[in-house]
Amino acid sequence: MSIAMLEKQIKTGDFANLYIIYGDEDYLKSYYCKKITDKAVTNFESFNLQRFDGIPDMAQLAAAVNNLPLMSAKKCVVLRDTDLKGMKAGDWKELQNIITSLPPECILIFHFDSVKVNAKKDERFKKLLSLAKGNGLAVQIDSPSKDDIIKFLAKRAQKNSCSIDRPTAEYIFETCGEGLNNLACEMDKICAFAGGGKITKEHVDAVAIKPMTSSIYDLARAVSSGKLGVAMGIIDELFYRKEEPVIILSALSGAFCDLYRAKAAAVSGQGQTSIVNDFNYRGREFRVRNAMRDAARLDLGFLEQCLKLLMQADLKIKSARADKRTVLEELVVEISKAGAGRKNASY
Template sequence: MPQTDPKTIKAQLRKGELKNLYYIFGKNIPEVEKLTKQIIQAAVGDNEEFALNKLDGRYLDTSELYDMIQMMPMMSEYNCILINDYNCEKPRENMAGLRGDDLNKKLMETLKDIPPQTVVIFNVTGFEIAVKSDFKTGRSVIKDKNKKLADFAEKSGELVECPIKTENELAKDIAAAVSARGGLISLDNARELAVMCQSDTLTIKNEIDKLCSYAGSGEITADIIHNLVHRQSDVTFFKLADAVSAFNKRAAFEALDELMQDRDNRGAVLANITTSFIDMYRAACARKYGKQVADVKADFAYVWEFKVKNAFRDSSKMSIRRLRECIRILRDTNIALNSGGCDEKIVLEQTVTKMLMTKN
C-alpha cells in the first residue's frame, strides 16, 4: 500500500493541485495537524467559517456527510470537510445495536460520489493505528480495519503517512528554528536535543522556546542543553501513577527506580509525577459530572488524547478524596526538595510510600 509523503503533498499544494480525498495518519501528530491545516488553507483560504465543516469521527452520520459532500461551496472555490478520528475498528462511540462493518460499508458508498467542488479530509490524531513496517519500502502498512478506508483514499485521492523524523532530519529542523529566532546551535547539539526529547516534535518545540529565551542571540551549547532540558524516559510516568492507584507496591518502586536514573533532573521527575496525578484528578472530577474524554481534552487543551484516556482509566481505581490526598503529599514533597539539605531519592521513596498508604 503506497503512501505519499508530506513533502509531496506540500509541493502539490504550492502548484495549486488539490485532490478530492485525503487520509492523513502517522505518529508525528503535530505534522498530521500541520498538513491538515495546509490542505484546508489551500481549499478554502480564509473562508473556513463558511466553507469548512468539521466532524467528529466518533459520531459520524453518513447521511449528513453525504449531504455535506454534495453541497456547493460558499465564498470559496471548494467545499471542505474535515473528519477527525474516524476509527474503522469502532466507528461509533456507542456501538449498541450496530455493526462496525455495516457502518464502514455505508461510509465507503458515501465517498464514491465526491463531486469536483468538494475536498474531504480524514485525519487521525487521537488514537493509534496498528501498523507494521514493510522492509522493502520502509513504509508503514496498516494492519487493522482502517486499512480499507486508507486503501480507498489511496486509490481515490491521497494516503499520507507522517512518520517520526530521524534524529538527523530533526537536527536540521532544530538548527533552522533556532537560527530563525536569531540564535545558534551546532548540528551535533541539535541532534543531542532530538535524542533527549525522543524525537517528539512538540516537546522539541517547547524546549527550543525555552533554550532560545535563555541563550538569546548567543549559542546554545551542550552545557546549556544538559542544564535546562529534561531527558525523556522510556518509562512513562503513567506507569507509576497506575501502580499507586492499584496499590501495587512492587510495580511502583520499580517504576520509581527507573525514573530516578536521571540524577540531574529529579525535580523534573517529581513535576511529571505530579502532572500525572493532576490529570487523574481532572478525569475523576469530569467522570463525576458526566463529562467524557473529548470534553477534558478540549477544556484543558491537551494535545495528546491518549494521556486523557490513561487518566480516565487509572482514576477509576481511586476516589477523588484519595487523589486530593496524593496531590497534597506531592505538594509537600516539592516544598521539601526546594528547601534543600535532603536526599532526593529518599524523599521521593517516602512520597511513594505515603501515597501507597492512602485509602479510597
C-alpha cells in the same frame, strides 16, 4: 505514497479529493493537514472548512461534503480520529458511499491523530486505503530520521532569530526526546531564554525539561556507578512529576537491556551496527552509542545481576500489597550497592 507527492500537491494546488494522513509522528500529521486546508480554503473558513471529531453523524457529514463552497474553489472537511473499527455497520457502509461520490469541489481529509491504525491488519482501514487509490492520497508519516530532526531544530532556531550548530542540536535531540511537538516547544523555550544568537549547551541545560526516558538513563548511570544519592534524587524528581512507578521500572529495565546488549556485543567482538540491526534501533542509534560508552566500565556479570533484580522488582511492583515507591527505592539501593566499587572484568 510519499510526503514528496503531498508537498507537490500543496505547492501546486492540484489537490486530490481524498487524503488519509496517518502514522506515528503527530506534529507532522497536524502540520500537513493544516497545510492542505490553508492552501485549499481561500475564503470564509467558517463555512468552507468543517471539522468532525470521532465518529461523525453520517447525515451531517453528507451535508458538509455536498454543500458547495462559498467564494472559494474548494472546501475541506476534516475527520479527526474516526474510529473505523468502532463504527456501526450501517455507518461504515454510508461512509464508503460518501467517499466514492465526493463532489470535485470537496477535499475530505482523514486525520488519524491519537487513533492508531494498522495498514496490514485493520480490514476497514485497508478498505479505506483502497478507496484512496482512485482520486486520493494516503500518506503514512512516521518518526523522521535523526538528520531530519537536526534540520528541523535548525529551522526552528532560525525562525526564532537564533542559530545552532549540529552538536548542540544533537544534544537537544538526545536530552529532550524524539517527538517533534515536544522538540518544537523545547526549542522555542530555549531560544526565548537565549534571547537570540547562538544556542549553547548551557542554554539547553538551563531551561530544557528532560522527558522521563532521558531521566531514566541518568538514573541507570547513577545506580550502576554506585551513586546512591544521585539516584535517589532522580527518583524524587520522577515522583514529583507524577510519573507512574510501573512505567519508571519498565523504562529502567529498557535502559539496562540497552547496557546488557552493548556489553554482550563488545564481549563478542560486535559493534554498534550489529546491535542496531539485530534489535531494531534504527532512528535511535544514539541509545546504542550511549549504552556502549556506559557499558565499557561495567562487567557482564553485574549487568546480568541487575536484570535479575529488575525482574524481581517487576513482580513485586505488580503486587496489590506492594508500596510501589518503596519497591523502586529498594531496587535502586540493591543495584547501587552491587555497582559500588565494582571493577570492569576482563573477558
